[in-house]
Amino acid sequence: MSYQALYRVWRPQQFKDVAGQEAVTRTLKNALSHGNTSHAYLFSGPRGTGKTSAAKIFAKAMNCKNPKDGEPCNECDLCRSITQGKLGDVIEIDAASNNGVEEIRDIREKANYAPTEAEYKVYIIDEVHMLSMGAFNALLKTLEEPPMNVVFILATTEPHKIPLTIISRTQRFDFRRISAQDIIRRMTYILNEKNVEFDPDALMSIAKAAEGGMRDALSILDQVISFSDGSVTLDDTLRITGSITQDLMIDYISAALNHDTEKGLGLLHQMMQEGKDANRLVEDVILFSRDILIYQKTKDENLLKMSKVDERFSELTVNAQPEKIYDIIKIMNQTQQEMRTSTHAEVYLEVATVRLAQIKSEPVVTTQSEVKKDTDESQEIQSLKNKLKQMQKAIEQMQKNGSDSETVRAPKRKTSRKAAGQTVFKVNTHQVFGILKQATRNDLAKLKDVWPDLINALSTSQKAIMNTSKPVAASPHGLVVTFDYDILCERAANDTFLIDAVGDYLEKVIGHRAELATVPSDKWMDVRQAYIDQMKNENGNQEESTKQEETKETDEVDAVVSEAVNLFGKENVTIAD
Template structure:
C-alpha cells in the first residue's frame, strides 16, 4: 500500500482523540448517550481543528449498536464502514464543488428515503459557506422541516458567510485553535507509537508554526520525519518551518535594547542568508516581545505562547524596558503591513532594525514639568469644549449667545425651523401598496423583520433600527420611522433599498418596493386612503337602488379595512 500522510493515518476515531475541543466533544457525547441529538449542527472554526473528524465520529456514535458513553466502538461493521467511507447512509459532500441548487435539491429528494443500514442518515456538508444563495434557500426548507432519522452536519471555516436563517436552525459549535500544549501532547503520542526519537524543542517549534491547527502540525511533522535521520531535531524543524531560534531572537532584541544598530543588522542579514522567512521573523519577534511583557508581570510560564523559560530568557526579561518592548511590537506590526504591499521585504526589515536600535523617548513620568504642561493644556481644551456645548444648547433652545431673548434674536430660529420642513410622503406609492395589501403579507413581514435588520450592514442597521412595517403587499411594503430624517435617508439610500429587496427575494421569494412614512404621519395617510376608497363608492343619491346595497358597499369597505390593517386598528364610525 502506498504511503499515507500522518494526518490521515492518525485521524481521530473517538471523541477523546480530538485534541483541544473537550467542551464540544463532551457535549456531543452527552447528547448521544441521553438521546437528545438534534437534526442539524454547525461546526465552525479554523482549519485543522477537528470539525470534519468530529462530524464522522458523531455519525458513528449515533449509529453504533455498541456505543458506550457516547463513544463509538470502532469494531462493528457499521463503524468500520463509516471509517472507510463505504456506508451509503453517511454522505460527505464538498460544498466547494457541489454548490448549486440542483445538488441541494438532489439531497432533499434523497433525504426523504429512510436509511438502508444505519439508524440515521447523516449528511456532512464541508465548507458549507461555499453554497450559492439559491442552494441555501433550497436547504432552508429541509432544515426547517427535516425528514425523520436524518441529521445534517454543516462544517465551515467562515461562518459569517452563512445566512442567519440557516444558523438559527442549527446547533452551533465553535471549534477553537488548538493550544501548543495539546498539539505537542498529540505529536508525542504519535512519535512514541512510531518509536521515533525527538527533541522537545523541535516539537515546540512545530506547534508554534502550526498556529493552532493539528493537521498543519502533523504535515510539518511528516516533513521533519522525511528530512531527519531518525531523530526529530530542532535544527531540522527550523529549516522546514523557516522559524528563528530563541537564542537568535534574544540576541536580536538585546541589540535593540543596547541601541546597537550594527549588531542588529548583522543578525538580520545572518538570518536572511540562512533562508529564514521574513514574515515568520516579524511574527516571531512580535510574539517573543509579548511573552517578555507577560512574563515580567506574571512570572507564569504557562501563559507564554512560544518562549521557553531558561536563564537567557529570564535575564532578558529582567533588563528589558517595557516601553522598548511596546515600541518593538508597534514597529514590527507596521513593518508587517508594509511588507504585504512590497516585494522588498528585506529592505523593510533593515529599516525596522534601524528604528528598533534608536533610543526610546522618555515618558512624561520622567519630566514632571512637561506632564504638568500637558495637563494644563488638556484642562483648557475641556473648558473650551464645555463653552461650545453650552452655546449649542442655547442656540437649540432659541436663546442667543449674549443671553437676551428679544423677538428679533429669536426670529432667525423660527425661520430656521420653517426651513426644516417635514418629510413629504409619497402618497401615490403608499396607496399603490395599500390597494393590494393583505394582513397575511404584513404578518409574514413582521415575522422576518428582526432577521432582516440583523442581515444589514452596521450603517444600514442604524437607519432601520426604529423602523416598523405597517402594511405589505406582494409587490411592496410600507415602513414607518420615528424620525423624519431617517425616513428621508432610508428612501434615498439605494444600497439600503437593494439590500432589503435582496433579502426579501431570498427569504420570501420576491422583491418588494420599500415606501417610508414617519410614524406621526401614518394615521393621517391611512385615513386619507380609507376616505378615498369611500369616495370612489357611488352614494345612495346617485343610484336609484334601495338602501340595502349601500349597506353592502359599506360592509365591503369595512371588510377591506379590516383585512388591510386588522380589527385592532380600525374603528368604524357612522
C-alpha cells in the same frame, strides 16, 4: 500500499481522541448517551481543529451497534464501513465543488429515502459557507422539517457567511484553536507509538508554527521526520518552519535595546542567508515582544505564544523597558505594512533594524533635564522653607498682638506636573456617551458572540493589540471596548488600519459598520457612572422646565379670570376647564 500522511493515519476515531475540544465532545457524548440528538448541527472553527473528524465520529456513534457512554466501538461492521468511507448512509459532501441549487435539490430528494443499512442517514456538508444563496434557500426547508432518521452536520471555517436563517435551525458548536500543550501531547503520543526519537523543544516549535491547528502540526511533523531521516530535532524543525531559535531572537532584541546597530544588522543578514522568510521574521519579532510584555506583567508561562522561560529570557524581561518594547512592536508593525506592497523585503528589514537600534531610553534622553529639574526642585524647597519661617514669625507676632481674627493665607502654588514620559489615555466621553445613549443589550450580545471570531480574523499585530479587549456596550452603529492597558487603548483608538479592519468584519457579519470607542478597563465604571449622572441631570432639568411652564399657564389663567370678573361681575362669570 502507498504512504499516508500522519494526519490521515492518526485521524481521531473516538471523541476522547479529539484534542483541545473537551466542551464540544462532552456535550455530544452526553446527547448520544441520553438520546437527545438534534436533526441538524453546525460545527464552526479554524482549520484543522477537528470539525470533520468529530462529525464522522458522531455519525459512527449514532449508528453503532455497541456504543458505550456515547463513544462508538469501532469494531462493528457499521463503524468500520464509516471509517473506510464505504457506508452509503453516511454521505460526505464538499460544498466548495457542490455549491449549486441542483446539488442541494438532489440531496433533498435522496434524503426522503430511508437508510439502507444504518439506523440514521447522516449528511456531512464540509465548508458549507461556499454554498450559493439559492442553495441555502433550497436547504432551508429541509432543515426546518427534515425527514425521519436524517441528520445534517454542517462544517465551516467562516460561520459569518452563513445566513442566520440556517444557523437558527441548527445546534451550533464552536471549535477553538488547540493549545500548544494539547498539540504537543498528541504529537508525543504519535511519536512514541511510531518509536521515533524527538527533541521536546522541536515539538514546541512545531506547535507554535501550527497556530492552533492539529492538522497543520501533523503535516509539519511529517515533513520534519522525512527531512531528518527518522528523528525530530530542533534545528531541522526551524529549517522547515522558517522560524529562528530563541537565543538568536534574544540576541536580535538585545542588540536593539543596547543600540548596537552593527550587531543587529549582522544578525539580520545571518538569518536571511539561512533562508528565513522575511514576513515570518517580522511576525516572530512582534510575537516575541508580546511575550516579553505579557511575562513582565503576569509571570505566567502558559500565556506565552512563541517563547519558553529560561535564564536568558527571564533576564531579558527584567531588563527590558516596556516603552521600548512597545516601540519595537510599532516599528515592526509599520514594516509589515510596507513590505506588503514591495518586492524588496530585506531592505525594509534593514531599515527597521536601524530604527530599532536608535530607540532612545529615558535616562539617555532626559539626563540633563533631570539634573536641571532636581536643581530647580531643591531651590523651590528651600524657598518654601524660608516662606514657612516667615509665616511662623508672622503668626507668633499676631498672637502677641491679639490679632487672632486675621487669617494668614499661604501663597498658593501650582501642583507639579506629571513626570515626563507618563502617558494617560484621555477617554472621548462625547463619543462614548453618544453610543451609550442608543445602546441595547441585543446589540451587545451580537458583538460578544462574534468577538472571538473577529479577533482571529485580524492580522498578527492587530491581534496583539485586541487580545485583551472586551466589548462592554453597543448600539446599532457603535460599540465601546475596554482594554487592560492605557497604551493598548491609545493604539487601538489611533490605528486607522485596525479600525477599518474591525469595521469591515462587522459589516460582513452583522450588516453594518460600528463606530469604535475605547476605554481603559479601570476607568469604565467611572465613565458609565458619569453618563448615568448626566442623564439624571438632564431629566431633572426637563422636569423643572415642565413645572415652570405649568405655573406660567396657571398664572395666565388666573389673570384672565380676574379681568373677566371685573368686567362682567362675579355672578355672570362661569369657569370651565
